[in-house]
Amino acid sequence: MIADDVTLDDSGETMVCPGGPLLLRGVSSYTDEAGIAHRVERPVVAVCRCGYSGSLPWCDSTHKRLPPDRRPS
Amino acid sequence: MSTTDSRPTLPSPRGSLSERILQALRTDPGGLVTDAAAVALAEPEDAALTLWVLQELSYRGFQDVPETAEWEPPVLAVRRHLQVDLEARLRSRWPGHQVPESDFAEALLQFIQDDDGPSVASYVHTHATEEQVLELLRWRSIYHLKEADPSTWTLPRLTRGPKAALAELQYDEYGAGRPDRLHAHLFAEAMAALGLSTRPGAYLDECPLEVLEMNNAMSLFGLDGRLRGASMGHLAAFEVTSSVPSGHLVRGLRRLGLAEEIVEYYAEHVIADSVHDQLATRLICAVLAEDEPEQAEDIFFGAFTCLDQEARCARTLLGRWGVAA
Numbered sequence: 554m555i556a557d558d559v560t561l562d563d564s565g566e567t568m569v570c571p572g573g574p575l576l577l578r579g580v581s582s583y584t585d586e587a588g589i590a591h592r593v594e595r596p597v598v599a600v601c602r603c604g605y606s607g608s609l610p611w612c613d614s615t616h617k618r619l620p621p622d623r624r625p626s
Numbered sequence: 627m628s629t630t631d632s633r634p635t636l637p638s639p640r641g642s643l644s645e646r647i648l649q650a651l652r653t654d655p656g657g658l659v660t661d662a663a664a665v666a667l668a669e670p671e672d673a674a675l676t677l678w679v680l681q682e683l684s685y686r687g688f689q690d691v692p693e694t695a696e697w698e699p700p701v702l703a704v705r706r707h708l709q710v711d712l713e714a715r716l717r718s719r720w721p722g723h724q725v726p727e728s729d730f731a732e733a734l735l736q737f738i739q740d741d742d743g744p745s746v747a748s749y750v751h752t753h754a755t756e757e758q759v760l761e762l763l764r765w766r767s768i769y770h771l772k773e774a775d776p777s778t779w780t781l782p783r784l785t786r787g788p789k790a791a792l793a794e795l796q797y798d799e800y801g802a803g804r805p806d807r808l809h810a811h812l813f814a815e816a817m818a819a820l821g822l823s824t825r826p827g828a829y830l831d832e833c834p835l836e837v838l839e840m841n842n843a844m845s846l847f848g849l850d851g852r853l854r855g856a857s858m859g860h861l862a863a864f865e866v867t868s869s870v871p872s873g874h875l876v877r878g879l880r881r882l883g884l885a886e887e888i889v890e891y892y893a894e895h896v897i898a899d900s901v902h903d904q905l906a907t908r909l910i911c912a913v914l915a916e917d918e919p920e921q922a923e924d925i926f927f928g929a930f931t932c933l934d935q936e937a938r939c940a941r942t943l944l945g946r947w948g949v950a951a
Binding site for chain 1: 732739794797798802869870873896897898899900901903904905908
């Protein structure tokens with residue numbers, strides 16, 4: 554689980570997608586659990602929650618290929 | 627006709643109906659005379675090409691057709707006949723689906739992910755030749771050079787929640803305010819880098835019925851407000867089935883050593899569509915089904931149509947390449 558301890562900009566809005574990523578709206582950067590800030594250039598960005606993305610910290614839909622019991626709740 | 631006009635000229639006709647309609651569009655659209663029987667008797671490819679041309683009048687049109695043609699009553703009458711016929715054909719293929727009583731988004735996601743249609747992307751990943759990939763891109767260019775445009779027609783037909791979510795999704799598709807990040811532009815840049823034409827519809831003449839019909843269905847769902855549920859269901863299926871195949875394409879394009887611009891185009895879709903699929907299923911379709919329950923089944927119909935059209939195109943393409951699909 555990558556995004557449980559998420560750091561948000563003040564304007565951030567979040568939406569947890571069951572079995573999938575965490576959506577963040579209106580942020581200009583995302584700081585991962587290692588403290589590294591990643592610039593955000595989209596109106597909404599999807600942060601990986603399954604841990605298997607090939608493009609961390611962003612979701613690349615790898616969760617869709619995991620068996621349901623290994624997807625984030 | 628301006629030399630800087632980036633719009634296409636009319637494609638070649640594919641039968642007597644399109645021959646007559648295209649000729650009228652060039653010369654006197656308002657004077658078009660075509661009876662319903664002639665439209666009904668047209669061969670499928672002739673009818674599909676004609677409808678593609680007529681619906682294209684509502685996008686950017688053609689260099690060799692006056693812009694007034696879009697709203698000429700006889701032109702609209704032919705378009706309407708062909709749209710009714712297309713919708714009836716699409717609905718005849720739809721087996722139906724029980725509208726879920728709860729958790730619409732999860733049920734829609736499941737319905738889309740249960741699809742097991744043939745995958746061109748998987749074949750590109752491991753086996754396709756450069757020549758085959760270029761053919762795929764030429765076929766796909768009919769849509770990708772106006773990527774996202776068909777869904778935009780639906781925007782003013784939606785209630786508040788789905789409208790805000792679709793606007794957010796489309797804002798990303800249209801580059802979030804940056805013209806150089808428009809997805810259609812990224813595709814055009816990739817086409818240019820591969821030595822292909824970036825003019826919309828440049829490769830229409832080589833596209834088979836399945837490609838015409840796939841594009842016609844998207845435009846039909848977008849242009850007819852009554853079909854807003856189908857339009858958004860189609861969008862959801864498109865987005866949900868984009869990210870993983872785009873990843874296959876990235877690896878296949880790298881395997882072949884093709885231009886970095888086309889690799890980047892698909893790499894962008896791996897990440898972008900991992901956002902868009904969530905927006906489309908949870909914030910657009912699920913809320914639309916709640917706001918307008920009579921649209922709920924059409925959301926599934928639209929999703930089915932997207933998957934079915936994609937499968938038809940994949941079978942045609944893989945068949946041409948001698949691959950069992």
